[in-house]
Amino acid sequence: MNAAIRAATRSALAKKFEMVGIIGGYQGILDKNFKPLKTSDMGNIIQRGGTILKTGRCPQFVDAKYRKIAAQNLKEQDISALICIGGDGSMRGALDLWDDHKIPSIGIPGSIDNDVFGTDFSIGFDTAVNTATDAIDKIRDTAFSHDRLFIVEVMGHETGHIALEVGLACGAEEIFIPENPVTVDDAIQHIKRSLERGKASSILVTAEGKKPGRAYDLAEAIRKKSGFDAKICILGHIQRGGSPTARDRVLASRMGATSIEALLRGNCTAMVGIQNGEMVLVPLKDVTTKKKKLNTNLIKLARVLST
Amino acid sequence: MNAAIRAATRSALAKKFEMVGIIGGYQGILDKNFKPLKTSDMGNIIQRGGTILKTGRCPQFVDAKYRKIAAQNLKEQDISALICIGGDGSMRGALDLWDDHKIPSIGIPGSIDNDVFGTDFSIGFDTAVNTATDAIDKIRDTAFSHDRLFIVEVMGHETGHIALEVGLACGAEEIFIPENPVTVDDAIQHIKRSLERGKASSILVTAEGKKPGRAYDLAEAIRKKSGFDAKICILGHIQRGGSPTARDRVLASRMGATSIEALLRGNCTAMVGIQNGEMVLVPLKDVTTKKKKLNTNLIKLARVLST
Amino acid sequence: MNAAIRAATRSALAKKFEMVGIIGGYQGILDKNFKPLKTSDMGNIIQRGGTILKTGRCPQFVDAKYRKIAAQNLKEQDISALICIGGDGSMRGALDLWDDHKIPSIGIPGSIDNDVFGTDFSIGFDTAVNTATDAIDKIRDTAFSHDRLFIVEVMGHETGHIALEVGLACGAEEIFIPENPVTVDDAIQHIKRSLERGKASSILVTAEGKKPGRAYDLAEAIRKKSGFDAKICILGHIQRGGSPTARDRVLASRMGATSIEALLRGNCTAMVGIQNGEMVLVPLKDVTTKKKKLNTNLIKLARVLST
């Protein structure tokens, strides 16, 4: 996300605007946690993981009372528009702030799950996919050397974007995601066929689902039905950090610069997205109400390639 | 490229075709260097750099006499169609083979330079960009600690795709590519402005151009005109190898599978490409005669963000 | 471990001995799973994680009856001595084989836990420590951005070698290992002091202990006593694989070559170790009965540096 902050800040300063960083998201507005941003603050940050502005949850922001305080705090600081980086929740807050107090916002999709509607890619997704892929490559070494079955759980609450890309990239034997109706029995059949062909190790990839730990349930179900003993790896938070990939940095840089252009052209409630390689603006209304779809062709491809 | 070989092989075998690997490209056809490929040969290769089938230059292939020998060798082996992975030259060979001997071919673009017409991305490009970005991050540490000017040369003969992406991803102060009319004087002005603002280190990125070593010429020109002493790094062949990124593996897997579908649908002289996220088929005629353009918006963006 | 196999094989072949690989450890001897090794089999493997010879548990080997079968199988193959790479269990098997059947063995310590007596370092330890350190660096990004407390569980059954090195390398706020009498209360005090000083994120590192999952117990205990809510990461099997570090490759190469020299000098029951940078031979009797100690100075150092 630092690349987006850098791009928005330098683009704004180049147009002679001032830029103020809000530390800790919406909670930072309530706490008046503001910090003027200079071009030199943007030096040497593009390669850093995480965000120099910190982040935080702010459940109170759904309450109009708190948004009113936020609006006052922003006005006190002469802040006339917001750039919000985040997922669904951040976009909803921005929309509410416009509806109640006419404070314009441009959203930038930052979500490793890549589940934000209106954009092919969110910032952080490519990095998370590569981190998970790299981790599974290491696990593959052990799976191969020990002739073992592994179940690896990657992030992804309601969607399987990470799991699908990672599963394809690692040659996973089966991919468990909400959009893919694969059953425990399918997986067991697959493992048996692999064994018959002489392949003694398998890796199954699963999205975490409702809450982390789904891999344990899968392992238990497989053990009960087949006797196969699976080792479990939950990749967890390592997927959220680390130096971003080049693709994420370039994407974030483009989105950051576009967000300033959008504000200058008078947009008040839009999110910057990338569609077919081009920067687009998507109404926040759509972003907060519509659901992004997964490319189901890739599910079919994964099935063919893992046999 | 191994991911593409794996995907094409497994897709073909799933359709009950046989698959034969040619070791060493067109030269391998002349040398009858063939190897039947089984599904188990494709295990545990998706994460490997390079190619299990090796590669090689074959300048003789422009000569119809040698193509005739190749056609005979292929017929002897009952090979009825080719999948060619490579750049411009490979595509031209495939087209010539069709024109002379009606041997159908489907091309797959494999070129870290990303300069193949008809596809937004070639296999290897994303990996090369990330490797170069990672290397420049390391150089940035020294540039910062020592207050130094660095010129880093990345690959890219006639086009600046790698240099532009890498320059953006690393926050390079200036990017020298054929498509960007930046002069040595511009770079010197840029460095001077940075120094005035208190920034004592700079990194310039250049595409190698006609032949490796352009960084030396730039450093000499900068030294003569300004007295600034630049350190030079030529990243070279490290950009060609290494475990591929997830994005490259997924792209290659899709292209490999699509190449078999294309053959089955009767295509004889097409290259698989990716355009706007979708698999497409591009006539080899176009691939070998048209020139791919660079996204010039990114050049402008790089200029704004590096100030 | 591939580097050790490569070094032993090439050293043996250079002395005009033949080398046979046993696939799958002691179980491989029982199954007569043998494979002659040539120098070309050793090409391009030094950088690979895992082991080309595979590995496996063989609980039966504690039973003299099975060792007798193993001895017969070895004699049938004209195998006159063994090189065993592994941990405590492997060394015990080698010693028993000598005691019962006078088959000489040289052991090479391969254990990411680094808990083998008689050697300062075991093969795999440096790689595991670097993989875990790299993972925690990524987690630190999130801990910092979100002001969060993390508990990271690394490998290490009865000893804290990995946890201690990793904790030092990552600047962990507290390190839970068998050899370090730190309590949950100590950790809570530490976190509170950090918060008072304005540091809102902390990372605690714990060795897995008796069985994986200790991090969950710690988190629960901390939550009950202090209300602090810790996120958990269990690094697990990613620590076992991946391309080995340079240090591990050089260590393994030295040990592999030394194992052949030891056999040629007539050693029958020794393990190769590294002590103070030099190759040494340690009686297998000592290796299987004595316990390696942890450098307690490093525990004290970790405490000073994390305040």
Added chain:
Amino acid sequence: MNAAIRAATRSALAKKFEMVGIIGGYQGILDKNFKPLKTSDMGNIIQRGGTILKTGRCPQFVDAKYRKIAAQNLKEQDISALICIGGDGSMRGALDLWDDHKIPSIGIPGSIDNDVFGTDFSIGFDTAVNTATDAIDKIRDTAFSHDRLFIVEVMGHETGHIALEVGLACGAEEIFIPENPVTVDDAIQHIKRSLERGKASSILVTAEGKKPGRAYDLAEAIRKKSGFDAKICILGHIQRGGSPTARDRVLASRMGATSIEALLRGNCTAMVGIQNGEMVLVPLKDVTTKKKKLNTNLIKLARVLST
């Protein structure tokens, strides 16, 4: 080096001393470029490459006149002792400062070349070796795929420590270092034998020697004598940066803490070193006059393993 700065600072503050950072080495003393260091300045830096205190050459420091100014500047700031991190030159400066002005110094060896007398390892060496090894692994992919000969030049002016470790770790076919009397003819013989055995790719590693570019001379000599055409890679400054390995961080942490202990015990002209795994103090007189030796056993080992 940041890990050493962090360890020294936190150790000193724990003993109730104040700590002042000097920005830019000895030149920083002349320029009065001082900055008080707090414990919070040390947060989140252990994983960063380079140094937060910057570095710089100061050729004037060999002149007593400038050292007198430095001594005055230090006294003005109430700085009563120095911690110097660096190579030979830094140690000499510290010794001279004691001889002339009785300002006590403790040295910490920071040199990727690992050529500082009195310590088995210098800070930065392990990181440089791993970075170079990783780069050569990538080059090996291309060498293998293209059946090519590569000459890779790593750092190392007068000593071959990096080249030797890297050569061993990468399985280099030949290693050119000052301490190893291998000739161009030897290398050509080696390459020919490899070709006869069916191995079509080779990698030669060379230390840079007097000045960068030695690889070009070697390639030219090999071409003239044998006709073999070698590709060249000069790894250069990527070896100096990047997130340090765990081993380097632990080493630097130990040395930083030990440097403060040494000052407290009244040492005035010593360098901290690591010998046989233990922290030691070495007289600066020895460090600046004696020459470190290379482990020649490793040269022999490299020869056996590369055949």
